[in-house]
Amino acid sequence: MSLCEGMYITLARNNLSEKYTSLDEQQKKEIDLVVWMDDDVVFGMQQVIGLIEKFESTGLDMLSALCFSRYNKEPMAYTFDFKEKRPIIPLENIRNTGIVKCDAAGFGFLVMKPEVLDKMHASLGKWMFKTPVMPHEEFKEGIYIGEDIYFYMKAKELGITMGVDTDIIIGHDGGVIE
Numbered sequence: 001m002s003l004c005e006g007m008y009i010t011l012a013r014n015n016l017s018e019k020y021t022s023l024d025e026q027q028k029k030e031i032d033l034v035v036w037m038d039d040d041v042v043f044g045m046q047q048v049i050g051l052i053e054k055f056e057s058t059g060l061d062m063l064s065a066l067c068f069s070r071y072n073k074e075p076m077a078y079t080f081d082f083k084e085k086r087p088i089i090p091l092e093n094i095r096n097t098g099i100v101k102c103d104a105a106g107f108g109f110l111v112m113k114p115e116v117l118d119k120m121h122a123s124l125g126k127w128m129f130k131t132p133v134m135p136h137e138e139f140k141e142g143i144y145i146g147e148d149i150y151f152y153m154k155a156k157e158l159g160i161t162m163g164v165d166t167d168i169i170i171g172h173d174g175g176v177i178e
Contacts (some may be wrong), residue, residue: 001023007131007147009129010040010129010130010131010147011136011145013036013107013128013129013147013151014126014128014129017117017120017121017126017128017129018126020034020114020117021117021118021121028114028118031114032114033052033055033056033111033113033114034111034112034113034114034116034117035048035052035110035111036107036108036109036110036111037108038107038108038109039161040108040170041067041108041109041170042170042171043065043107043109043170047065047109047168047170050165050167050168051063051065051109051111051149051165051168052111054099054165054168055111057122058099058163059161060099060101060161060162060163061112061113061115061116061155061160061161061162062110062111062112062113062116062155062160062161062162062163062166063099063110063112063162063163063164063166064076064077064097064105064106064107064109064110064111064162064163064164065106065109065110065164065165065166065169065170066094066105066106066164066166066168066169066170067105067106067108067109067163067169067170067171068121068169068171070112074090074092075091075092075095075104075166076105076106076165077088077089077090077091077094077100077102077104077105077107077164078091078102078103078104078105078149078152079091079102079103079105080104080106080153080156086125088104088145088149091164094164094166095169096166096167096168097167098165098166098167099113099163099164099165099166100164101161101162101163101166101167102162102163103114103152103153103162104149104152104153104156104162105152105162105163105164106148107147107148107151108170109168116160117153119155119158119160120151120154120155120158121154123154123158124154128151128154129147129148129150129151130147130150131145131146131147131150132142132144132145132150139144
């Protein structure tokens with residue numbers, strides 16, 4: 001295991017995912033959806049209910065609430081373009097615009113179909129989440145990506161669909177919510 005794979009959140013997400021993928025088929029049939037909630041995200045029960053209800057009507061494989069970066073007012077909803085100087089591009093002016101399809105979003109308040117984990121496991125094995133430094137032609141040192149962005153990149157390659165509900169807005173404890 002590399003140092004990056006051993007990071008706490010990466011290890012925790014992989015362990016939780018493995019708990020699901022190691023279930024037998026009968027046990028998996030009893031699970032309708034998987035909800036991810038980070039311990040430092042601020043939300044209310046109505047937001048949980050709202051995200052689940054909207055998710056069930058979207059047809060998407062994954063749906064996240066709109067979260068803002070802990071450090072600035074940048075929304076955590078992105079598109080990928082690895083030919084650009086900034087390959088992970090934040091979507092702008094999306095607040096309160098409903099469900100927006102995207103390539104990635106925050107993972108701290110997210111609903112997904114359980115089959116997403118099966119598909120990712122079949123492709124990647126146990127380590128569905130990693131925190132690699134990606135080679136990039138514009139950056140000699142490469143670019144660091146978090147475990148969530150790595151997961152989304154691989155999910156997109158597998159045809160897994162993603163969206164962000166820009167009407168359900170959450171934040172990190174001590175961070176920006178606006």
